[in-house]
Amino acid sequence: xxxxxxxxxxxxxxLLSGFFLIGYALTDGFDLGSGILTIFTKKDExxxxxxxxxxxxxxxxEVWLIAGGGMLFAAFxxxxxxxxxxxxxxxxxxxxxxxxRAVAFEYRNKKESSLWRKTWDWIYWIGNIVPAFLxxxxxxxxxxxxxxxxxxxYHGTFFTLLRPAPVLIGIVGVFMFLMHGAAYLLxxxxxxxxxxxxxxAYIGFFGYVISLAITDFLLVITSPYxxxxxxxxxxxxxxxxxxxxxxxxxxxxxxSEKFDKVIIxxxxxxxxxxxxxxxxxxxxxxxxxxxxxxxxxxFNSASSHITLTVMLVxxxxxxxxxxxxxxxVYRVFKGxxxxxxxxx
Numbered sequence: 001x002x003x004x005x006x007x008x009x010x011x012x013x014x015l016l017s018g019f020f021l022i023g024y025a026l027t028d029g030f031d032l033g034s035g036i037l038t039i040f041t042k043k044d045e046x047x048x049x050x051x052x053x054x055x056x057x058x059x060x061x062e063v064w065l066i067a068g069g070g071m072l073f074a075a076f077x078x079x080x081x082x083x084x085x086x087x088x089x090x091x092x093x094x095x096x097x098x099x100x101r102a103v104a105f106e107y108r109n110k111k112e113s114s115l116w117r118k119t120w121d122w123i124y125w126i127g128n129i130v131p132a133f134l135x136x137x138x139x140x141x142x143x144x145x146x147x148x149x150x151x152x153x154y155h156g157t158f159f160t161l162l163r164p165a166p167v168l169i170g171i172v173g174v175f176m177f178l179m180h181g182a183a184y185l186l187x188x189x190x191x192x193x194x195x196x197x198x199x200x201a202y203i204g205f206f207g208y209v210i211s212l213a214i215t216d217f218l219l220v221i222t223s224p225y226x227x228x229x230x231x232x233x234x235x236x237x238x239x240x241x242x243x244x245x246x247x248x249x250x251x252x253x254x255x256s257e258k259f260d261k262v263i264i265x266x267x268x269x270x271x272x273x274x275x276x277x278x279x280x281x282x283x284x285x286x287x288x289x290x291x292x293x294x295x296x297x298x299f300n301s302a303s304s305h306i307t308l309t310v311m312l313v314x315x316x317x318x319x320x321x322x323x324x325x326x327x328x329v330y331r332v333f334k335g336x337x338x339x340x341x342x343x344x
Contacts (some may be wrong), residue, residue: 001235002282009308010298013075014285016315018278020071024064025270026180031058033181033338035101035128036174037200038121042113046193047121049337051187056333063099063165063322074311078152078301079285086146086154087138090161094131124222128277129174136173140166143277144223145287150294152301160323165222168215172273175211179204180270183263188337199315201254201262208269209247226280234277243272 005011031054038050072080077134079121084091104124108117144165147155182204185197230236250265256277281287288294302308 001233004283009305010283011310012309012312013071013302013308014278014282014298015310017071018274019069019076020064020068021278022271022274024061024068025177025274026267027061027064027114028058028269029177030054030181030266031131032128033059033177033179033204034185034197035124036132036178036181037185037196038125038128040200040337041192041196043192044117046196047190048109049177049193051105051124052187052337053185053193056293057329058105059102060329066206067322070267070316075303075308076285076296076298076301077303079296082152082165082296083142083285085140086148086156087141089158090134090138094134097130099127100124133170135164136170137161139173139277140169142286143169143226143281143284144219145289147290147331148288148294148296149180149290150285151230152294152296155290159213165218168211168218172208172211172215175204175207176266176270176273177210183250183266186218186262188335190338192219198259201250205251205254217314226229229279232264233279236336239272239275239279241272242268243276245268246272280305320338 005015034054036049038047041047068081072083078215089143100123104120104127108120108124111117127303138161141161141163149155149159168281178200182197186201188194189197230240246265246268248265250262250269253261253265283297283299284295285298286296288296303311
């Protein structure tokens with residue numbers, strides 16, 4: 001394990017950025033995954049259950065996304081500027097999708113009309129699957145490389161981002177979130193939605209394994225540099241091992257009908273996947289395909305030490321509050337959900 005991860009402010013913020021990303025993936029990840037199932041059931045009562053399963057927590061889960069964006073702006077402003085300008089159209093699509101998802105929660109049940117509800121169901125579905133896919137595409141492009149120059153200026157278009165490898169990573173992300181969302185629904189639902197979640201859990205599992213194998217095969221051929229860190233720092237293997245253990249536990253708990261424990265497997269898969277990508281690209285945050293010397297690393301793109309120090313104190317002070325609040329909310333809203341009640 002490189003010593004600078006723990007002995008430098010830049011390394012500590014690299015770890016914190018991974019923590020924020022994992023926090024978002026673990027919380028809003030099951031929101032996205034469960035929302036993908038919306039259009040795969042025709043009964044309105046089943047769709048209401050899918051909404052109600054995440055209704056009390058979905059907006060709180062997005063705190064991690066906001067915090068992550070703020071962290072990137074404060075700790076690594078050059079990466080923030082390059083990513084948000086280069087991926088501008090993709091980020092705009094994600095934002096509109098997330099806005100559509102939020103509005104669907106508010107407006108779906110405002111009118112007694114089948115067409116009205118189906119329309120908002122589709123908007124809700126788009127608001128879940130599009131971010132799940134494009135988040136993976138964005139991470140894939142940052143890791144594999146994009147055409148940025150010495151000033152971090154992006155020289156490409158939206159379609160530059162849609163290369164085979166990043167698209168495959170986006171597909172892996174969709175199946176990962178589907179696994180996690182299905183595992184969450186197995187804890188929260190009963191009846192037909194529970195059976196739907198069970199089928200989705202198997203689909204998510206096999207989809208993840210197959211898409212990950214294809215992605216790894218392609219990356220070994222096109223981007224072998226992503227594997228060099230694992231020979232340089234053997235302790236980095238803890239990440240892919242965690243992912244594999246998570247897959248084993250996920251399938252074991254699912255096949256043995258220990259449904260309350262399936263989410264343990266999906267959580268380990270999610271954490272392991274994110275750490276595997278992070279360790280593969282370290283210390284690069286955004287790779288340049290124009291010239292390796294233009295890579296944005298945690299060292300050449302970080303804020304000043306005084307900024308990193310002040311932000312570190314603020315983060316370590318406020319983070320326990322966010323974690324406590326998140327745990328408290330989940331304890332309050334634990335248990336199975338039904339069609340009764342609804343959002344607000």
